[in-house]
Amino acid sequence: MRELFAMWRDTRMILLVAVVAAIYAAVLLPFKLFTVIPGITSIRPANVFPVIFGIMFGPAAAWGAAIGNLIGDVFGGTLGPGSAFGFLGNFFFGLVGYKLWGNLGPLSSGEEPNMRSVKQVVEYVIIAVAASAACAVIIAWGVDLLGLVPFTVLGPTIMINNTLAAAVLGPPLLYLTYPRIKDMGLLYPDVMREEDLEETSFSQPVVAALGMLVVSPTWLVLGIYVFSPQSTMQMALGGVGLLLLVVFVVIGNQGLPAQLKGANIR
């Protein structure tokens, strides 16, 4: 978790936050593939960016996705109390990718995310689903809490539209751009200081990654099928789900730095 705050010391990471935010907002606004709920959500190709940027730029992508979504709200004319949950949801949309890559135990490819093998694509798709679910449940919970759109309606909608764009566009985009970004020296393990990315004494990267993988989809299923919108249980479920996600972020760690180190040694 330290890296989320330590990154603000580095000029390149701050600029990456700004660039990620600007790209996300610039592609989010003009390109809409299909409208799912008119005026509320649609399938947008930009939803691939938080996941692939998360894997490549780490914490800069988490902050960048959050700010980019906020800018989208400002320029799209939809700024409101729901934007706070949009900020948080998109923060996790960008965060889950770098926390999970390389830490999924038997589900991990053990390789860099250059999408040169089927195992990498499988790992990527699992991460895209987990990141989409985290974003979906946080926004849907917040918007339900505000009494704007029921969780039952918005949760699956965001989940589907995020997952489709991220899972379909992610592998080819990573295949084409990851080697170039690596050559530019802009992968977060190359930009950030080693001590800011080191494990702490209480780090449990695999437990945290598997926990994040399970919490959001479970929250989504319970929120849709078990608890009714605006109920006390729905609110409590969100509180517990968010708390668990934060705990897993705190005890989690990033897998890419170790993979890059391994590749350099070889």
Next chain:
Amino acid sequence: MSAASSLYVHGDSVFHRLAPRAKIALVAGLFAVALVFDHPAFVVVPLVVAFGTLVALGGWSNFRRVRFIVVAVFVVGLVVWPLFTPAGGPIWLSTPVVELTRNEFLVALGRSMRFASFIITGLLFVTATSNEELVAGLRSLGVPFAFCFAVGTALRLFPTLLGATGTVRQAQEARGHDLRSGSPLQRIRNYIPLLIPVFMTAIRNVQTQAMALEARGFDTQAERTFYGRQSLAGSDWVAVGVGSLMLIGSVLVRYVLGMGTV
């Protein structure tokens, strides 16, 4: 391109001249009123106030840009909320397919108005607040400088990238690239030739921009001073007072007097 680079409308109104913090307080007050009450007769008040002020400040063109969203959230709310609201009161609409009670209708209408009120109040804020004021407002609220710098830089890069996105799209379409052809999956894949140039162009400049900033002494750790830092004037304090009054007043009316529920 559907979105221009800013919704800010130049003006010299009292609202325009308020400090960003005071505008945030006023807007938060309006948000609170719309959020606290459920009954449409109460939620309509912030909606009408925000809409009237928006039009008075020259924001009609901004409203026209989001009118589709406002209408859509209204219609979707009216359709969806009755499905999740306990039936109560007399039946107001009876068809072979669905029955709508008074309770269901009022809750749905209240929720739709709340959503519309949020959108129009947010629009009012961005209509009267420039990007620079937005960042200054964040800073004056105590948000760390590095974060404000990233937001400010993103806001400045955004129009450039929006333009680049449009240019790349036109260039690819001129080469015969058709975004709308094929199955839904193919249509998603069609975006790959558009996304890569936009994204690589922006990323390529990060290293040189970072060096340029550091060469000019950019340091997020050092104590910073600001040119033109705005302290709160008398009118700003009045706005903060009105915002606080709306917040506290609506909570008291709702939870102490028990008014505004369905």
